[in-house]
Amino acid sequence: MNTDAPTKRPGGRSARVRAAVHGAAVALVAERGADQVTLPAVAERAGVNSSTIYRRWGTLAALLADIAQHRGESGAPPLVGDLRTDLENQAVWTLAELSRPGGIAFFRAEVAPDVDDRHEGLRECLRRVGERFRPVLDTARERGDTPPPPSLEQVLDRIVAPLYFRVVFSIPGTDEAYVRELVGGFVGEPGPGA
Amino acid sequence: MNTDAPTKRPGGRSARVRAAVHGAAVALVAERGADQVTLPAVAERAGVNSSTIYRRWGTLAALLADIAQHRGESGAPPLVGDLRTDLENQAVWTLAELSRPGGIAFFRAEVAPDVDDRHEGLRECLRRVGERFRPVLDTARERGDTPPPPSLEQVLDRIVAPLYFRVVFSIPGTDEAYVRELVGGFVGEPGPGA
Numbered sequence: 001m002n003t004d005a006p007t008k009r010p011g012g013r014s015a016r017v018r019a020a021v022h023g024a025a026v027a028l029v030a031e032r033g034a035d036q037v038t039l040p041a042v043a044e045r046a047g048v049n050s051s052t053i054y055r056r057w058g059t060l061a062a063l064l065a066d067i068a069q070h071r072g073e074s075g076a077p078p079l080v081g082d083l084r085t086d087l088e089n090q091a092v093w094t095l096a097e098l099s100r101p102g103g104i105a106f107f108r109a110e111v112a113p114d115v116d117d118r119h120e121g122l123r124e125c126l127r128r129v130g131e132r133f134r135p136v137l138d139t140a141r142e143r144g145d146t147p148p149p150p151s152l153e154q155v156l157d158r159i160v161a162p163l164y165f166r167v168v169f170s171i172p173g174t175d176e177a178y179v180r181e182l183v184g185g186f187v188g189e190p191g192p193g194a
Numbered sequence: 195m196n197t198d199a200p201t202k203r204p205g206g207r208s209a210r211v212r213a214a215v216h217g218a219a220v221a222l223v224a225e226r227g228a229d230q231v232t233l234p235a236v237a238e239r240a241g242v243n244s245s246t247i248y249r250r251w252g253t254l255a256a257l258l259a260d261i262a263q264h265r266g267e268s269g270a271p272p273l274v275g276d277l278r279t280d281l282e283n284q285a286v287w288t289l290a291e292l293s294r295p296g297g298i299a300f301f302r303a304e305v306a307p308d309v310d311d312r313h314e315g316l317r318e319c320l321r322r323v324g325e326r327f328r329p330v331l332d333t334a335r336e337r338g339d340t341p342p343p344p345s346l347e348q349v350l351d352r353i354v355a356p357l358y359f360r361v362v363f364s365i366p367g368t369d370e371a372y373v374r375e376l377v378g379g380f381v382g383e384p385g386p387g388a
Contacts, residue, residue: 122363156356156359157356157360158352161360162351162355162356164355165350165351165355166355170316171350
């Protein structure tokens, strides 16, 4: 990961502005819903000039996507070294991120119908999801698990896709117990890596 | 299904307006992308007064959701009486609907961040998806298939969710062969209905 990007330098003015703007946007989305939030309202709440926000993010969708990206980089559960447990933990965490106030709004912003932003946001969102689960699969392969772990693509189909689908469609019962059952049904099958 | 709704009466003025507006909207979305389409532009293309469109649909999102609903009601493949084949056919058709020009734009419109519209659109979208697959499962149960067919919820998790996820994220290789493999991996498992 590129942790040297100038906009992420901790402690600088740029980082302070970003933190204030992110905090204001998250609070406003939670209070009003993403459709009632505008960049000027975020600027006012953050105590930052509107023109700064327009220059740096351009659109609300881009700002929300930046927040989603930032969220995805911190707080991931550590690996414990067991495929099923690690998949469960990453999946539970993914669900928690999607379910918190505004969580799905940030996902929606990433898949917004704004063509250029969308392609960028989607690539980024998929990359982040991949980065959550890839280490789980890599370490299982390195340990020499039998049967071998599934592919990342199988994890997307069997775990990540149902989570997103269920959160987007607000399907009842999409909770931690459901996630553990989903993972158990997948990993418990004969030869998911076959 | 409520086929008696007055707005669907075939041959009436209302139905003609709807057909013209739907056709214009589909063409414009395919040409420009949903984010570049406005209700006045649709009105102009359809040769209909803007105020008629605003009165009847209110927002572009509502219009696109209406189109998505209308699309979902026609053209479903007939059941052949074999669980796997019927699931494959419905899934292939679902993918084709999502993949045609503007298909995913119509889905996006349904999950748009416009709170009231969204809940309505989501319920409707999920209902439509359910109506595609429920008859497949019902007839398999009535035939007395062994093992019994999966639940609708399992079909959503294992077939529908990956399709939507892959189309939203433009994951390469999401084609008919992939769909048949997805269904085969699901139905071929021991006891999916257990």
